[in-house]
Amino acid sequence: MTKITFVQPSGVEATVEATSGLSLMEAALHNGVEGILAECNGAAACATCHVVLPKAVYDRLDAPEDHEEDMLDFTEAERQPCSRLSCQVRVSDDMDGMVVHIPGE
Amino acid sequence: MKTVVMIGAGQASLSCAAKLRAKGFDGEIILIGDEPKLPYQRPPLSKAYLLGKVEAERLLLRPQSWYEQQQIRLVTATKVMRIDRNNKAVELSDGRVQPYDALVLATGSAARNLPQSMTRSMSGIHTIRDLNDIENLRPELDVARHMVVIGGGYIGLEMAAVAKGLGLEVDVIEAAPNILGRVASKETADYILELHQDQGVTFRVGEQVKELSGDGKIESVVLGNGEAIPTDIVVAGIGAMPRVELAEQAGLEVANGILVNAFGQTSDPDIYAIGDCACYRLQTGDVRLESVGNAIDTGELVAGNILGEEMMYEPKPWFWSDQFDMKLQIAGQISTQDRITVRDVEGEGRSHWYHRDGQLVAVDALNAPRAYLIGRKMVLNGLSPTGEQLANCNQSLKEIFDSL
Ligand SMILES: Cc1cc2nc3c(=O)[nH]c(=O)nc-3n(C[C@H](O)[C@H](O)[C@H](O)COP(=O)(O)OP(=O)(O)OC[C@H]3O[C@@H](n4cnc5c(N)ncnc54)[C@H](O)[C@@H]3O)c2cc1C
Ligand code: FES
Numbered sequence: 001m002t003k004i005t006f007v008q009p010s011g012v013e014a015t016v017e018a019t020s021g022l023s024l025m026e027a028a029l030h031n032g033v034e035g036i037l038a039e040c041n042g043a044a045a046c047a048t049c050h051v052v053l054p055k056a057v058y059d060r061l062d063a064p065e066d067h068e069e070d071m072l073d074f075t076e077a078e079r080q081p082c083s084r085l086s087c088q089v090r091v092s093d094d095m096d097g098m099v100v101h102i103p104g105e
Numbered sequence: 106m107k108t109v110v111m112i113g114a115g116q117a118s119l120s121c122a123a124k125l126r127a128k129g130f131d132g133e134i135i136l137i138g139d140e141p142k143l144p145y146q147r148p149p150l151s152k153a154y155l156l157g158k159v160e161a162e163r164l165l166l167r168p169q170s171w172y173e174q175q176q177i178r179l180v181t182a183t184k185v186m187r188i189d190r191n192n193k194a195v196e197l198s199d200g201r202v203q204p205y206d207a208l209v210l211a212t213g214s215a216a217r218n219l220p221q222s223m224t225r226s227m228s229g230i231h232t233i234r235d236l237n238d239i240e241n242l243r244p245e246l247d248v249a250r251h252m253v254v255i256g257g258g259y260i261g262l263e264m265a266a267v268a269k270g271l272g273l274e275v276d277v278i279e280a281a282p283n284i285l286g287r288v289a290s291k292e293t294a295d296y297i298l299e300l301h302q303d304q305g306v307t308f309r310v311g312e313q314v315k316e317l318s319g320d321g322k323i324e325s326v327v328l329g330n331g332e333a334i335p336t337d338i339v340v341a342g343i344g345a346m347p348r349v350e351l352a353e354q355a356g357l358e359v360a361n362g363i364l365v366n367a368f369g370q371t372s373d374p375d376i377y378a379i380g381d382c383a384c385y386r387l388q389t390g391d392v393r394l395e396s397v398g399n400a401i402d403t404g405e406l407v408a409g410n411i412l413g414e415e416m417m418y419e420p421k422p423w424f425w426s427d428q429f430d431m432k433l434q435i436a437g438q439i440s441t442q443d444r445i446t447v448r449d450v451e452g453e454g455r456s457h458w459y460h461r462d463g464q465l466v467a468v469d470a471l472n473a474p475r476a477y478l479i480g481r482k483m484v485l486n487g488l489s490p491t492g493e494q495l496a497n498c499n500q501s502l503k504e505i506f507d508s509l
Pocket of ligand 2: 025038040042045047048065085086088
């Protein structure tokens with residue numbers, strides 16, 4: 001189990017136990033974290049699962065694929081340097097303790 | 106309000122239940138569904154799931170633990186047989202009676218079947234709506250060499266792409282003059298047709314199916330022109346029908362779906378309808394959509410209205426489809442009179458833009474995620490670049506957007 005903290009735009013935090021291998025989006029939804037709508041349930045079709053990762057984690061991951069890259073340019077909340085679509089990021093053990101921000105509109 | 110009961114445990118009722126809790130409702134929430142599984146997503150069924158790209162567990166919208174945590178009671182493998190409006194209760198297939206204060210109909214839609222006179226209960230003939238359909242199809246797919254898809258709609262075309270990806274020979278038969286006739290423009294349909302043809306899918310467009318032939322098991326599909334296409338599997342993708350039986354029996358008004366007002370209420374104010382089964386009667390006309398987005402939006406709307414918010418439905422249609430390596434994303438809704446602008450820009454993908462009375466109303470993005478997201482923003486906010494602006498390849502979409 002990997003502990004991940006999601007921070008709402010309001011600053012409210014929720015720490016959840018995420019299962020490695022699932023997506024970050026699933027970790028949030030499965031644990032009732034609000035703010036990640038994930039309307040397409042992970043099909044990379046909606047861009048409503050936007051999160052901002054810590055730089056160290058962002059740098060460690062493979063770069064987003066072109067499709068995600070393009071979607072990130074026009075998410076509701078403006079893209080930040082470490083923005084990702086959370087449905088495209090798989091939880092791994094080395095993310096334990098990570099703090100993820102959900103950007104506000 | 107103490108007890109909210111929902112009939113059907115799918116995308117719409119899940120969204121409604123989750124929203125009720127998110128809004129602080131602390132009464133009882135009970136979802137009653139006739140399928141054995143926890144609520145799951147249907148879109149992957151005709152897409153990545155059969156290719157083994159999505160594990161069964163990941164189809165689930167939420168894990169079991171979530172329902173416990175949210176105190177949402179989920180009754181699976183149980184059908185609602187009757188609504189007793191006088192006593193405000195529903196009768197279940199196991200004989201139990203469940204009272205409600207508010208009732209939400211979220212019964213979805215059912216795949217339209219080929220007529221029994223044509224199928225004669227032969228094996229090898231399928232429709233795609235639920236997991237059970239896929240489990241029936243999968244073992245046949247493993248050994249089949251040829252699939253005929255009847256109906257060139259989204260589900261049929263997605264199945265064709267999946268079957269091709271699995272190495273089958275695939276024919277698609279469409280009776281209308283174009284594939285995707287009711288749901289896409291000719292330009293978009295032609296583009297998708299070409300994509301399939303490039304991948305080796307064969308099309309018979311404008312052809313009727315006259316007969317299915319075989320002895321206990323499908324052997325060939327005979328067309329109106331007499332041609333017989335030998336096949337091991339037939340998938341019928343000829344549309345879906347809203348499941349209105351319960352509502353009808355209960356004397357609720359039914360049109361093309363369970364009729365509700367802009368608040369999602371049926372002709373009985375304590376009974377609501379959401380998702381595929383519901384037909385929203387709005388000032389602008391009747392709206393019945395079959396999409397995940399609509400299931401979520403109407404589910405969430407009704408959650409608020411059960412709590413007294415009195416919000417009216419404003420449809421924000423959007424849809425996606427995956428076929429081969431193409432992701433189609435659609436925002437807005439087209440009609441046959443719309444003026445279309447094709448935009449094809451290196452690095453941006455291809456997109457089709459629709460204007461009605463000078464106003465941008467929809468966009469089809471074909472491997473063009475930027476066009477989809479920008480187009481959706483424009484349509485929802487009433488921003489309207491001209492066709493000429495959009496056709497101009499020297500301006501990026503961002504520049505066009507920023508200039509509005
Ligand atoms: C193969 C396929 C691919 C799709 N692809 C896309 C896509 O790419 N994008 C998109 O936006 N949409 C897609 N859709 C449409 C989308 O899945 C539906 O619009 C959505 O599931 C509707 O949700 P719902 O809750 O209204 O209905 P459903 O998800 O159908 O749920 C209704 C549930 O109610 C149950 N039920 C019915 N009557 C009773 C009763 N009397 N008692 C108990 N239970 C009952 C049904 O068995 C079902 O489980 C696709 C659909 C299919 C079938
Ligand atoms: S959930 Fe839709 S893009 Fe991530």
